[in-house]
Amino acid sequence: MTFTTIQSRAVLLPHDDIDTDQIIPARFLKVTSREGLGVHLFQDWRYESGGTEKADFPLNAPGAREAKVLIAGHNFGCGSSREHAPWALCDFGFRAVVAGSFADIFRSNALKNGLLPVALGKDEHAALCAARQADPALEVTVDLERQVVAWRGQEPIRFPVDPFARRCLLEGVDELGYLLSLQREIEAYEASR
Amino acid sequence: MAKTLPRTLFDKIWESHVVAQRDGEPAVLYIDLHLVHEVTSPQAFRGLRERGLEVRRPERTVATMDHSVPTRSGQARGRMPVVDAEAAAQLGELEKNCAEFGVELFALGSDQQGIVHVIGPELGFTQPGMTIVCGDSHTSTHGAFGALAFGIGTSEVEHVLATQCLLQRRPKTMLVEVAGQVAEGVTAKDIILALIAQIGVGGATGHVIEYAGEAIRTLSMEQRMTVCNMSIEAGARAGLIAPDEVTFEWLRGRPRAPQDWESAVARWRALPSDPGAAYDTTVVLDGGALEPMITYGTNPGMGIAITQPVPAPDQMSDPRERAALDKALRYMDLEPGRPLLGHPVDVVFLGSCTNSRLGDLRAAAAVVAGRQVAPGVRFLVVPGSQAIKRQAEAEGLDRIFREAGAEWRESGCSMCIAMNGDELRPGQYAVSTSNRNFEGRQGKGGRTFLASPLTAAAAAITGRITDPRQL
Numbered sequence: 092m093t094f095t096t097i098q099s100r101a102v103l104l105p106h107d108d109i110d111t112d113q114i115i116p117a118r119f120l121k122v123t124s125r126e127g128l129g130v131h132l133f134q135d136w137r138y139e140s141g142g143t144e145k146a147d148f149p150l151n152a153p154g155a156r157e158a159k160v161l162i163a164g165h166n167f168g169c170g171s172s173r174e175h176a177p178w179a180l181c182d183f184g185f186r187a188v189v190a191g192s193f194a195d196i197f198r199s200n201a202l203k204n205g206l207l208p209v210a211l212g213k214d215e216h217a218a219l220c221a222a223r224q225a226d227p228a229l230e231v232t233v234d235l236e237r238q239v240v241a242w243r244g245q246e247p248i249r250f251p252v253d254p255f256a257r258r259c260l261l262e263g264v265d266e267l268g269y270l271l272s273l274q275r276e277i278e279a280y281e282a283s284r
Numbered sequence: 285m286a287k288t289l290p291r292t293l294f295d296k297i298w299e300s301h302v303v304a305q306r307d308g309e310p311a312v313l314y315i316d317l318h319l320v321h322e323v324t325s326p327q328a329f330r331g332l333r334e335r336g337l338e339v340r341r342p343e344r345t346v347a348t349m350d351h352s353v354p355t356r357s358g359q360a361r362g363r364m365p366v367v368d369a370e371a372a373a374q375l376g377e378l379e380k381n382c383a384e385f386g387v388e389l390f391a392l393g394s395d396q397q398g399i400v401h402v403i404g405p406e407l408g409f410t411q412p413g414m415t416i417v418c419g420d421s422h423t424s425t426h427g428a429f430g431a432l433a434f435g436i437g438t439s440e441v442e443h444v445l446a447t448q449c450l451l452q453r454r455p456k457t458m459l460v461e462v463a464g465q466v467a468e469g470v471t472a473k474d475i476i477l478a479l480i481a482q483i484g485v486g487g488a489t490g491h492v493i494e495y496a497g498e499a500i501r502t503l504s505m506e507q508r509m510t511v512c513n514m515s516i517e518a519g520a521r522a523g524l525i526a527p528d529e530v531t532f533e534w535l536r537g538r539p540r541a542p543q544d545w546e547s548a549v550a551r552w553r554a555l556p557s558d559p560g561a562a563y564d565t566t567v568v569l570d571g572g573a574l575e576p577m578i579t580y581g582t583n584p585g586m587g588i589a590i591t592q593p594v595p596a597p598d599q600m601s602d603p604r605e606r607a608a609l610d611k612a613l614r615y616m617d618l619e620p621g622r623p624l625l626g627h628p629v630d631v632v633f634l635g636s637c638t639n640s641r642l643g644d645l646r647a648a649a650a651v652v653a654g655r656q657v658a659p660g661v662r663f664l665v666v667p668g669s670q671a672i673k674r675q676a677e678a679e680g681l682d683r684i685f686r687e688a689g690a691e692w693r694e695s696g697c698s699m700c701i702a703m704n705g706d707e708l709r710p711g712q713y714a715v716s717t718s719n720r721n722f723e724g725r726q727g728k729g730g731r732t733f734l735a736s737p738l739t740a741a742a743a744a745i746t747g748r749i750t751d752p753r754q755l
Contacts, residue, residue, distance in 0.1 A: 107608055108485055108583050112722040117701045121352060121370040123326035123377050135724050166486035169519060170722060172421040174437035195489060195521055196421060200437035255309050270447040273304055273312055277449055280303040280314055
């Protein structure tokens, strides 16, 4: 899946240290496919025990369904290595998570699923949270080509991204295909041990 | 290799496993051992099938069933079904995948079945100097042997199955020096909980930790695994402890330990960090000052010495920290500023890849012996593997637990991740020897206090949070 630019509304979930058990609780990991997990995204924060949506949870707000950007706090995706977390986020419709920082395994898993992790500096992150708080319909632009994130009244802010991961996303390069193309090097390494 | 600069243990393992490194690209890192379990592998095997690929090195790939297996005695041997049809189908899929791709599987019912991070070392698959991965964040456990071991996602599981390699950026290094000797009643679990409380759940993000210092060197192999296991809870990519005589003695004679033992040990002796090797970050912990630790909140960094009061949000100057603490205390239904000691407990869980090894069971049994579990408290004891269960039974530990009123179970992840039906009910409080106190981790609405096996056993006996040194 290639990624260039997205512009959309954003869901704001500004807590720090949101762990992958919240993103998708373990009882939904007993699946053998990658599809269909969006309905359980943030299950225990999102639904009453009877299964009805909690009106005050941001994912249930009007317009959240159309949002492609999730704004979260610092250290997003800590905890378990479950790739079900980015699968669930993508299945719901998100294409980018803008946060203060990311846990390592989550970042890696997200990039492999076309979900772009965008880490902003402390002040810029706070500014985005404040802008979104003030305007629930705020449109956020994430441009991977130029490596910038922008919103109304804000000069584009450059964000860091691994250059290899960027190329993979922009050109649709498949990492496994890339590794398979290194067959000769791998054989040589194995022979040398 | 003519290297003049002193190198760390991490540097040595990393550099000897780089297959290729093109400019500006991540390193292609060779993986010596790939551990597989039922939950994070089905989609990876499916991917292989769709592309018509084989498992490149089945002999470097080992699978077990642990996350969703039943642990009630009598169920594990197949007499009772697993928790639900979905879990059964997932277990069945692992069996089918391993048979089709030629991967060795320690299935439910096998004498060697157990938690993946318990049986890897126990069978001698885990060895110093190796690179080890698994689709599970607690793969950091194996770092206790001086192996570079880290958790990966399912896409990467597929990459390793197909190519035995991963694309990886070189992480930074962090030295954690635990000076001095810990006092009686203070365990490996308390060391790691104290570290995470100090540096935070994101404190080691992007780093591989090497644990050193007198308090680490004097730990047993099992205790070292407890420390490395929770490296991920500080955000670390991996945790490492330099191999030494303790490591070699523990591995000697294990079924999959190297045949050419002497030459393997000679290679392993060259692994420890060179004097003067540089780390990106250094953290020092005073081991002698540590007390038994317990968590009060909803991430493993929210921990205190058991004698301390629960922190108060209004004493936090950082608004983000204040908000996080306030949210956590509301979930836990705890009063700020009050001590945790004496807080009632509904369930005690002794188990998980953090604390389910023989030494953990022995330590807890010594507390429990001749006593009774408090009325109304449910005490689950879940050995990490079938081998540990057998050995514990040979030593009579099961009798001590049973006679006290505890439930003696079959091996598996059980209530650490609550996928197999072993779970807390909403609102229940548990003292747990596992690794995560996230909201709902041990069952929807359940509330977890993380602690050592000693502290857990003490809570089972009194029905309240208790300082194990006072029992």
